[in-house]
Amino acid sequence: MPMLEIDDVSVTYGRTGRFTRGTAHLAVDRVSLTVERGQIVGVVGESGSGKSSLAKAAVGLIRPQHGEIRLGGEVLPRKRPRAVRRRMQMVFQDPSSALNPSLTVGQVLVELLRTGGMDRSAARSRAVDLIDRVGLSSSALEAKPGSLSGGQRQRASIARALATEPEVIVADEPTSALDVSVQATVLNLLRELAESLGLAVLFITHDLGVVQRLCDDVAVMQKGRVVESGSTAAVFETPSDPYTKQLLASIPTISARTS
Numbered sequence: 001m002p003m004l005e006i007d008d009v010s011v012t013y014g015r016t017g018r019f020t021r022g023t024a025h026l027a028v029d030r031v032s033l034t035v036e037r038g039q040i041v042g043v044v045g046e047s048g049s050g051k052s053s054l055a056k057a058a059v060g061l062i063r064p065q066h067g068e069i070r071l072g073g074e075v076l077p078r079k080r081p082r083a084v085r086r087r088m089q090m091v092f093q094d095p096s097s098a099l100n101p102s103l104t105v106g107q108v109l110v111e112l113l114r115t116g117g118m119d120r121s122a123a124r125s126r127a128v129d130l131i132d133r134v135g136l137s138s139s140a141l142e143a144k145p146g147s148l149s150g151g152q153r154q155r156a157s158i159a160r161a162l163a164t165e166p167e168v169i170v171a172d173e174p175t176s177a178l179d180v181s182v183q184a185t186v187l188n189l190l191r192e193l194a195e196s197l198g199l200a201v202l203f204i205t206h207d208l209g210v211v212q213r214l215c216d217d218v219a220v221m222q223k224g225r226v227v228e229s230g231s232t233a234a235v236f237e238t239p240s241d242p243y244t245k246q247l248l249a250s251i252p253t254i255s256a257r258t259s
């Protein structure tokens with residue numbers, strides 16, 4: 001059974017009331033996809049194709065107008081209780097959004113762990129494990145986000161995401177703001193975490209090179225719809241949709257970058 005199931009989900013912005021005809025905008029149009037335990041599924045498409053809206057609907061930040069999200073086979077209610085929200089975490093392009101700038105990374109982690117019911121000393125030792133798990137030294141626990149590099153900050157935000165022991169991570173362009181060399185190390189970390197922790201990862205990106213490097217499966221979105229999906233190898237080798245072909249053709253350096 002897939003860990004995450006997005007089933008026939010639509011997201012609409014704007015008002016759809018009786019007196020406000022024509023103002024609604026369909027950002028995601030009946031999208032279905034699944035992510036297994038330990039699998040990384042990429043969602044790729046140009047700006048405005050609905051990727052972020054889909055990601056937010058998956059984690060419950062926005063409510064879909066249609067369809068359902070299932071976690072481990074369980075249909076998630078429209079209003080998710082905290083215990084359910086903790087099972088699915090989001091990693092953003094800008095890691096600062098997950099880290100309070102006035103607190104140290106250690107304080108952020110300990111606070112979150114304590115909300116989950118740990119006592120202070122257990123939370124402290126778990127924070128040390130988490131920071132080590134994402135490849136940072138324990139001195140990062142004493143640092144405020146502003147004094148870390150972009151890559152270190154993103155690692156810290158991944159540690160924060162792992163603190164609730166989620167089964168699903170939804171990562172929305174997590175490496176787009178990083179230098180290329182740092183990008184690779186964060187992608188490797190996500191791959192290693194997916195495999196070792198059995199995480200199901202939904203990975204949103206506009207970068208086909210990243211998809212080819214990282215993702216087991218891929219869904220290509222255009223104007224709110226999935227126009228093509230399947231294993232990354234199959235989609236890249238024999239794309240069937242004209243839009244996918246166009247996307248692949250527009251990145252002539254892709255094989256050079258990933259070989």
Ligand SMILES: Nc1ncnc2c1ncn2[C@@H]1O[C@H](COP(=O)(O)OP(=O)(O)OP(=O)(O)O)[C@@H](O)[C@H]1O
Pocket residue numbers: 013014025026027045046047048049050051052053054206
């Ligand atoms: N809060 C919002 N209110 C109204 N329209 C929105 C809102 N957020 C997104 N949209 C619209 O929904 C569509 C899909 O946007 P979305 O951000 O999901 O796409 P995206 O593929 O993630 O794009 P990008 O890569 O630029 O973030 C776009 O037309 C966008 O303008």
